[in-house]
Amino acid sequence: MLSNSEKIRKKIFISKYLEMLSKIVGKPVFEKDIGSIADAKRIRAHSQVFEGMYSQKIELNFSIHEADRIKNIFSYLRAVNISSVYLWVENSIDCGLLKIDSLADVNVEYLLGSTDWEIMGLLSEDMKDYLLLEINEYSDGLKFGLDVKGANWSAIDFSSIL
Template sequence: MRKKIFIAKYLGMLSKLVAKPVFEKNIGSINDAKNIRAQSQIFEGMSSQKIELNFSIHEAERLEKIFICLGALNFSNVYLWVENSIDCGLLKIDSLASINVEYLLGSADWGIMGLLSEDMKDYLLLEINEYDDGLKVGLDAKGANWGAIDFSHIQ
């Protein structure tokens, strides 16, 4: 029932996030989403690497470089989690490089996003944080590969 309520908005957001049309046939089942979410609990309490970027299109090049570096550490496909993923199903993308960083840093529509490698070895949480000096995107990387990244070397 919830899927019927949210699916149109959800597919629209996913289409913007990957800069190409996403259709219902492109997302997995709700049962798969629930099973994958349960499996992803292995990242709870795991140490992580964190960074905050200004919520600005000017940070797009740096975020693209971060995604490329993370992708080079784990070549697995990636599950993309956003609001209503548990109600509608997960979109699996080829890599972090599939994400439209211009939309990501130009719109607060997506709120919180989780990116989970298909091999269940790595997880990246992105969330918008508000401070006195403006919005920032927090990145929190966990896992066998992504948890070891040193964000300070990526400029």
């Protein structure tokens, strides 16, 4: 059962949150599509295992021209771990998590065409792998950062696809 403050936070953020999720997956997302706040808290607690874990970091130009490369990276990640994926963005802990079938469900064109998101986490449902996506600003422009962790995903040799 939600506390009063949790109910208030969800009420404040849910419409903006569902709009953001809809853009990320390229189709309408409704409140019934997301999990409970209790599940989000439980999953977040389990995901702490990735703190301090070895990771591979990749940075690409923040450009729609990188969409195919990112889709290829997502395909490789999907090939080594076929689990569904929990999608974390701002206010996920206030509203609940969206579980998507795969990284292929992420609208890469949206990610590279908008800065209204800044950071996103993608956690495999089996909780073995984690991908952090972020927009980084440097003197030479914006970069799309990927930080790959976990038993399967961090073992990929990305040099063959980059």
